[in-house]
Amino acid sequence: MKNILVPTDFSAEAHHALRAALQLAQRVGGNVTLLHVLPIPDAQGSANFSAFGGPTNGAELPNAYGIDRIFVVRLMEVTHQRMQQLLAEAAQMAPDVPVHEVLDQVEVDEAILKVIEQRHIDLVVLGTQQHEALERFFASSNTEQLVRLAPCPVLAIKHATNLDAVRDIVFASDFSAEADQAVPGLQQVRQLFPDARLHLLRVTDEAAGPARQQIDDFIARHQLTHAEAVLMEAGSIEGGIEDAARKLGAGLIVVPTHARSAFSRFFQASIAEKVATEAAQPVLTFHL
Structure with missing residues (x-):
């Protein structure tokens, strides 16, 4: 389980998952991929954006969507800043663990399954809420879907956890x-x-x-x-x-x-x- 994926929505639960993933990666000499999914559809419904605020693969939004583009670019800038903060925290917690970032703009489950395939992920560590909690980005339905569909093991983390203990x-x-x-x-x-x-x-x-x-x-x-x-x-x-x-x-x-x-x-x-x-x-x- 050396290639570990942590989907993040910057919530406390996702932060707990990152810490747990870093602990596991340290045990096996592995690496961690941080994935954030932007919940904003464009005119096509499936455009992807790089971590630096621009469309990937040469994609351009139509002029009619200029305001949407400004909003998306600003959102990308803020998201990139938050990802950099997480990377800095990860470097402090586990300086010997390589951590990579991926941003995408599709359905959450689709993005996770795509990264699993592309990066040969061995384990997904998912921050999730207990069933009775109010639903958020990684609500119980997302966890259930991932448990069903993921071809690799899934570790669901709900609270601050010390796996070393x-x-x-x-x-x-x-x-x-x-x-x-x-x-x-x-x-x-x-x-x-x-x-x-x-x-x-x-x-x-x-x-x-x-x-x-x-x-x-x-x-x-x-x-x-x-x-x-x-x-x-x-x-x-x-x-x-x-x-x-x-x-x-x-x-x-x-x-x-x-x-x-x-x-x-x-x-x-x-x-x-x-x-x-x-x-x-x-x-x-x-x-x-």
């Missing part, structure tokens, strides 16, 4: 046959947090014995160390994940997901989306 990680699964496909992603998490205790969580209303044995078999099969089985009874899977993370004092929740309906109910994207938007802890989601 993560000592307990909750990995939620039903530990069915499909769960083995999540092991490569889980191993990446273990590489990032080698000293953290891994709590393998199953939310269940079944008998404890068979469910615990299923987790123990998973641990043995994949030779997981510093790992333990955890069972939680709850009215919903996502509610049980949140309750378990809170009781265990987890600093990170990991939820694998898959869009294919042939997979078990646990891996439905809706569960990962709800946990990513509702849990107070940082939530890492990835596709099987």
